[in-house]
Amino acid sequence: MVGLTRRRLIASTAPVVGLGAVALGQGSAGAQHAGHAPADANGHGGGSGAGIAGHGGHAAFRGGDVDHEGNGFDPHEVLRDFDWGRTRRLPSGRVVREWTLIAGDREVELAPGVRFAAWTYNGRIPGPTLRAREGELLRITFVNGSAHPHTIHFHGIHPAAMDGVAGLGDGEIAPGGRTVYEFDATPAGVHLYHCHVRPLAEHIAKGLYGTFIVDPAEGREDADELVMVMNGFDTNFDRANELYAVNSIGFAYMDRPVQVVRDELVRIYLVNVLEYDLINSFHVHGNFFDWYPTGTSRRPAEHTDTVMLCQGQRGIAEMRFGHLGRFMFHAHQSEFTELGWQGFFEVCERRGGRLVCDLPEGRP
Amino acid sequence: MSALAQAGRLRRVPSWVLGVVPLLLVALAVGAFAALDGPGLGDRKGPPIEELAVERTTLEPGVIELTVRNDGPDPVHIAQASVNDAFVAFEGGERAIGRLGTETLRLRQPWVEGEAYEVALLTSTGATIVHEVPAAVQTPDPDVSFFALMALLGVYVGVIPIALGMLWLPWIRRIPPSWLRGVMALTVGLLVVLGIDAWLEGGELAAEGSQALGGTALVALGAVVAYLLLSGVGAWLDDRRRQAAEDGATGQRLALLVAIGIGLHNLGEGLAIGSAYATGALALGAALVVGFALHNTTEGLAIIGPMARQRVAPRRLALLGLLAGGPAVVGAWIGATLYTPSAAALMLGFGVGAIAQVVVQIAPTIRDDRGRLLHPPAVAGMLGGMALMFGTGLLVTA
Numbered sequence: 001m002v003g004l005t006r007r008r009l010i011a012s013t014a015p016v017v018g019l020g021a022v023a024l025g026q027g028s029a030g031a032q033h034a035g036h037a038p039a040d041a042n043g044h045g046g047g048s049g050a051g052i053a054g055h056g057g058h059a060a061f062r063g064g065d066v067d068h069e070g071n072g073f074d075p076h077e078v079l080r081d082f083d084w085g086r087t088r089r090l091p092s093g094r095v096v097r098e099w100t101l102i103a104g105d106r107e108v109e110l111a112p113g114v115r116f117a118a119w120t121y122n123g124r125i126p127g128p129t130l131r132a133r134e135g136e137l138l139r140i141t142f143v144n145g146s147a148h149p150h151t152i153h154f155h156g157i158h159p160a161a162m163d164g165v166a167g168l169g170d171g172e173i174a175p176g177g178r179t180v181y182e183f184d185a186t187p188a189g190v191h192l193y194h195c196h197v198r199p200l201a202e203h204i205a206k207g208l209y210g211t212f213i214v215d216p217a218e219g220r221e222d223a224d225e226l227v228m229v230m231n232g233f234d235t236n237f238d239r240a241n242e243l244y245a246v247n248s249i250g251f252a253y254m255d256r257p258v259q260v261v262r263d264e265l266v267r268i269y270l271v272n273v274l275e276y277d278l279i280n281s282f283h284v285h286g287n288f289f290d291w292y293p294t295g296t297s298r299r300p301a302e303h304t305d306t307v308m309l310c311q312g313q314r315g316i317a318e319m320r321f322g323h324l325g326r327f328m329f330h331a332h333q334s335e336f337t338e339l340g341w342q343g344f345f346e347v348c349e350r351r352g353g354r355l356v357c358d359l360p361e362g363r364p
Numbered sequence: 365m366s367a368l369a370q371a372g373r374l375r376r377v378p379s380w381v382l383g384v385v386p387l388l389l390v391a392l393a394v395g396a397f398a399a400l401d402g403p404g405l406g407d408r409k410g411p412p413i414e415e416l417a418v419e420r421t422t423l424e425p426g427v428i429e430l431t432v433r434n435d436g437p438d439p440v441h442i443a444q445a446s447v448n449d450a451f452v453a454f455e456g457g458e459r460a461i462g463r464l465g466t467e468t469l470r471l472r473q474p475w476v477e478g479e480a481y482e483v484a485l486l487t488s489t490g491a492t493i494v495h496e497v498p499a500a501v502q503t504p505d506p507d508v509s510f511f512a513l514m515a516l517l518g519v520y521v522g523v524i525p526i527a528l529g530m531l532w533l534p535w536i537r538r539i540p541p542s543w544l545r546g547v548m549a550l551t552v553g554l555l556v557v558l559g560i561d562a563w564l565e566g567g568e569l570a571a572e573g574s575q576a577l578g579g580t581a582l583v584a585l586g587a588v589v590a591y592l593l594l595s596g597v598g599a600w601l602d603d604r605r606r607q608a609a610e611d612g613a614t615g616q617r618l619a620l621l622v623a624i625g626i627g628l629h630n631l632g633e634g635l636a637i638g639s640a641y642a643t644g645a646l647a648l649g650a651a652l653v654v655g656f657a658l659h660n661t662t663e664g665l666a667i668i669g670p671m672a673r674q675r676v677a678p679r680r681l682a683l684l685g686l687l688a689g690g691p692a693v694v695g696a697w698i699g700a701t702l703y704t705p706s707a708a709a710l711m712l713g714f715g716v717g718a719i720a721q722v723v724v725q726i727a728p729t730i731r732d733d734r735g736r737l738l739h740p741p742a743v744a745g746m747l748g749g750m751a752l753m754f755g756t757g758l759l760v761t762a
Contacts (some may be wrong), residue, residue: 061444062453074439113443113488236488242486250451338450 014246060251061340063112068249071108073124075247076256079226082213083128087136095136097185101127103146103195103208110233110243111250111340116218118207119146119195124228125248126273127210130193134217134228144173145239150203153196154212155312158183165196172197188216189295192229205241205275207248211314213269216298223265223318228256230272230280230309230331232343239276243329243340250340257326257344259357266345269295270319272309280319281308283332284345289319289333306332321347324359412438414487417574418495419466419704422503428483429469430495433459435576441488447473447481460488460551464576475500490658506701514638514696522630522692526683529664536672544672546745548729550758551666555625555726558663559719562629565586573705582706586713587720590628594621594721618670618725619684625722626663629715634695635708662752663688670729 004243028298068074101121108118108125121127132138142152149172153164161169162183170179189233195208211227231248232241243250260266268289268336283306290300291307307315330342348357415436422429428447434440439460445452456469475481481497504510536547566583578585598621667684669677699708732739 060453063443111444111486113441114486114490115488116490123620233490235486236492238492240489242492244482335449340451341444347463 004308006227015043018255021153047278049231060254062113065255066109066249068113072106073248075245075249075252076258077178078126078129078247079228080217081129081260082131082225082227084131090137091155095133095140097132097136098139098141099128099130100141100143101152102143103150105146105148108207108248109347110235110245110248114235116233116235119148119150119203120207121152121210125207125209126227126231126271127193128344129211129213129227129269131213131215133215134185134188136185138181138183138185139179142173143178144175147175148209149174149197150195151197152181152193154181154193155191156183156212156214157186163196164193166198185214187296188214190271190316191294192271192312192314194273201239201275204273205232209273211269211271213295214282220267223259223264223267225267227267227269228271228282230270230282232274232336232341234276241274241276241339242325243273244298244336245340246343251342253329253343257346259348259355260321261345262324262347262349263320263322266321268313270307270309270317271314272311274311277333277336279310279333280307280336280341281306281332283330284317284319285328286323287319287321289329292316292318297305308332321345323347399610407711409662412436412440412489414438414440414489414491416440416442416461416485416493417563417572417576418493418706418742419573419706421495421497423475423497423500424502426474427680428475428481428497428500430469430471430483430485431466432457432461432469432485432493433466433574433576435574437463439463440476441540442469442485443466443488444472444486445469445471446484447471447475449484451483460503464574477501504700510700511697514700515693517638518634518696519689520691522634523685523689526626526664526667526689527663529666530668530681530685532665533668533671533676533681536668539672542670542732542741545730545732546741546748547665547669547672548726549742549745549750550752551622551669552723552726552730553746553751554662554666554753555622555719555723555749556746557750557753558626558629559716559723562712562715562719566709568710569705570709572711577706578710580709582709583713583716586715587717590714590717591721592717594624594718598721598725605672608683615670615672615674616676617681618722618729619667620687621718621722621725622667622670624683625715625718626666627691628711628718630689631691631695631711631715634692634697635699635703636698636702638699638703662749662756670726 003086055113068076083099086099088096088098090096104120104123106118106120106123107115108120110116118125130138130140140152140154144150151164151166151172151247154162158181162181164181165171166172173179173326191212191214193210193212195203197203199306207227209231211229228246229248230244230246232244234240235242245252270282274280287303288303288305290306291302292298293301293313293315295314300318307317309315324347327345327347329345330337333341346357347359348355349359350356378435393670413436415434416432417435418430419433420431423429432442439462441460445454452471452473454469454471457467461467469485471483473481475497478499478501481500483495483497485493485495487493504513504637536544539547563583566586567580570578570582573582598617664685667688668681695711727737730742730745731737732742736742
């Protein structure tokens with residue numbers, strides 16, 4: 001035992017002497033040590049403190065919001081931003097869908113005042129949500145504008161040369177280089193894409209990933225569709241995350257909730273790309289959802305309020321909110337929650353073509 | 365030109381010029397370096413080096429307060445803070461902290477007494493500075509009753525044991541000279557253990573504190589400064605003694621030096637006690653006061669050893685006891701209110717230097733009739749002293 005020094009030994013006598021002092025009526029300080037320290041009236045970290053801003057009684061970042069404009073992407077826009085690319089019709093009648101993805105190095109403000117040297121696809125984290133219809137021919141031109149070699153590896157079904165890994169097809173794309181990935185849009189479901197250059201964890205954790213959705217040929221029921229990419233950031237390079245979020249900016253949907261409409265179908269394309277932690281999860285308050293793992297089946301696997309996903313796992317959650325008011329959603333790993341992966345749904349109502357929000361919570 | 369001729373030519377130049385020329389050359393070199401825009405330096409390459417030392421932790425209900433010092437070469441901007449892996453709201457540190465600057469951060473955290481907390485400060489570059497609170501205890505308000513408590517604590521671990529140790533004086537007056545040499549050797553043994561202890565603890569504290577302020581070097585600096593100061597004081601007392609031809613003062617002077625050495629040591633210990641008490645870093649529930657009283661009793665023995673052959677007024681004894689034990693009280697006050705690990709390390713360093721000086725001073729009194737220092741009884745005494753200090757230390761852990 002290293003710490004067993006004379007100083008420590010002396011220190012350890014202090015409480016005893018303190019008790020003696022209390023007995024002698026000379027010291028009241030010792031008496032304050034009995035029992036638990038009085039905590040905040042509010043049981044949570046932030047919120048109630050005089051002069052310390054909180055968010056609805058829950059901890060959040062100090063200093064309000066990050067500079068989304070400076071970052072070049074806003075998690076609120078990422079939420080409903082589906083990139084359908086450009087389409088052409090081949091003589092055969094088949095649709096070719098095309099995108100261009102450019103890898104780049106850019107600094108991103110992840111939490112108010114915290115800057116991170118990120119790697120991005122098209123300047124954003126997560127990269128654009130590529131969306132296609134089952135059976136189309138997809139053509140993704142990849143331009144490497146980063147100072148490091150990168151690829152795009154798509155989850156889905158494709159030829160080996162299109163896999164976006166070293167040694168196959170064009171392999172790693174050197175800085176300044178480009179390649180074209182071409183494959184069929186299959187299977188229907190919600191997938192992901194990410195860089196597959198070693199060290200993998202670093203290339204993913206620095207921001208090179210995005211959602212890849214293939215709609216079934218027959219389509220899905222109309223809904224308010226949302227993309228939620230669960231991620232985290234290792235800002236001090238110790239291979240553990242300091243910040244957690246959906247769509248990169250922690251607590252973003254705490255400050256500004258995700259507005260949805262009462263009784264209308266909400267469909268969430270949920271993707272877990274979290275690095276350095278084995279699993280992530282999604283939990284919604286005051287509601288249950290139908291869960292379609294990977295979105296490949298039209299039959300829900302579960303009706304639940306919590307799902308657990310390993311790295312790379314994803315699925316579709318479908319739900320309707322019957323009550324007005326704010327409902328929290330977050331990882332059910334409390335640590336991730338309190339380090340940023342936490343937000344609110346705000347259930348609004350349509351009144352005369354207008355969306356009315358901030359309504360009082362209903363009581364049954 | 366021969367060296368001799370050169371020396372002759374230099375002799376004609378006024379000596380102040382010879383003194384100033386190197387100074388001018390240094391100024392010229394620095395000026396040229398600056399004029400050339402510091403070639404090879406320029407802007408720092410790579411990410412900034414961010415180092416923060418937490419110098420003080422204060423706990424009040426619902427709040428953990430940290431005083432941090434920027435130890436690194438670059439300014440540090442604390443962007444966010446978390447406690448036990450949860451971001452918390454906090455005040456302070458809104459602006460970047462410059463080199464060696466300090467800032468007080470008030471973190472809103474409903475902590476529970478006795479539990480451990482890990483505070484992580486997230487800087488603007490994403491670096492983390494982690495600080496642990498091993499056992500949360502409310503920091504006492506430094507009011508009158510608190511100072512009284514600290515005084516009582518200091519008296520318990522400092523003054524009372526030393527006074528008890530002094531009760532050996534009648535006994536050592538009756539023992540033969542050879543035994544007395546053994547007692548002096550015993551004193552050296554005790555002091556050596558105290559010195560090693562202070563050195564190691566100083567190093568430990570210095571490692572916790574600001575490295576830019578000197579780090580572990582503070583202990584060595586403190587030791588050298590104390591050694592030199594006490595040697596100077598000793599020499600000055602010697603001169604005065606010769607002038608007054610005051611017989612028998614040597615023993616009293618030695619006793620005084622021993623008391624000063626132990627006093628400085630106890631000041632350092634008082635600091636540690638006060639700060640440990642204030643920050644809650646206490647091993648809760650140990651009933652050790654009696655053991656400690658016995659342990660520190662040996663310090664009293666060390667003080668009276670040199671005065672065995674003299675008449676000593678009780679007032680003088682009381683003063684020596686206070687000089688040696690009282691600093692524990694002062695240290696506890698300072699430690700509980702103004703504590704920083706670096707200051708405590710420096711104080712412990714003073715203790716080391718003082719003890720080393722005392723050991724050197726005592727050494728001649730151990731010499732036997734043939735002038736040998738490490739004769740068998742002396743060695744036995746020293747080893748005995750070390751064993752006693754070590755053994756009573758074990759008693760404290762029991």
